[in-house]
Amino acid sequence: MTAQAPDSELQLTTASPEETMRTGEALGRLLPPGSVVCLRGNLGSGKTCLTQGIGRGLGVCGGIHSPTFVFINEHPHCSAGPCLYHVDLYRIHDEADVLALGLEEYMYGDGVTVIEWAERAEDLMPPDCLWVSLRYVDEHTRHLTFEANGASYAHVLANLRRELASTDGEA
Ligand SMILES: Nc1ncnc2c1ncn2[C@@H]1O[C@H](COP(=O)(O)OP(=O)(O)OP(=O)(O)O)[C@@H](O)[C@H]1O
Numbered sequence: 001m002t003a004q005a006p007d008s009e010l011q012l013t014t015a016s017p018e019e020t021m022r023t024g025e026a027l028g029r030l031l032p033p034g035s036v037v038c039l040r041g042n043l044g045s046g047k048t049c050l051t052q053g054i055g056r057g058l059g060v061c062g063g064i065h066s067p068t069f070v071f072i073n074e075h076p077h078c079s080a081g082p083c084l085y086h087v088d089l090y091r092i093h094d095e096a097d098v099l100a101l102g103l104e105e106y107m108y109g110d111g112v113t114v115i116e117w118a119e120r121a122e123d124l125m126p127p128d129c130l131w132v133s134l135r136y137v138d139e140h141t142r143h144l145t146f147e148a149n150g151a152s153y154a155h156v157l158a159n160l161r162r163e164l165a166s167t168d169g170e171a
Pocket residue numbers: 014015016017018019020041042043044045046047048049050066116139140141142
């Protein structure tokens with residue numbers, strides 16, 4: 001895995017689903033309650049895979065599957081930490097649909113909200129959030145770009161960069 005600067009952005013390439021999941025897991029351990037992570041990327045680019053890792057890092061219960069048909073899956077924490085709201089906007093028609101889902105109540109609550117296809121309601125995303133763009137490179141390889149909006153997410157990214165650098169040699 002290779003990662004590079006600057007502070008509000010982190011780019012890396014993963015060579016397997018497990019590596020994407022480990023990246024998500026490292027991120028999940030760093031996200032405070034109330035965090036919002038906005039994922040964009042084509043079908044099969046690894047959004048759900050990254051979310052599974054985030055859930056593992058947060059320590060939430062139950063398997064994480066794509067919520068495409070239900071829009072939002074709520075995963076409670078296994079002990080006392082934040083829950084995970086896993087949102088998928090693939091099937092929304094317009095922003096009115098998103099408002100009807102009550103997405104804003106999730107995003108401004110105490111859980112961690114991860115939104116697949118977030119670009120479909122970009123204007124409704126909070127000003128402070130973490131965007132992750134995932135790009136298919138080849139069958140096993142994905143390119144991930146993390147962009148922090150707001151100082152607290154820049155801080156999360158700095159810690160993620162440090163964490164990934166320290167575990168790079170262990171993989
Ligand atoms: N480096 C990689 N990172 C993540 N997934 C990978 C990687 N290499 C191969 N894959 C495969 O790509 C697929 C990614 O599927 P995933 O459901 O995570 O994508 P998605 O972006 O959520 O798609 P959708 O838009 O349909 O929800 C999985 O089958 C996974 O095994």
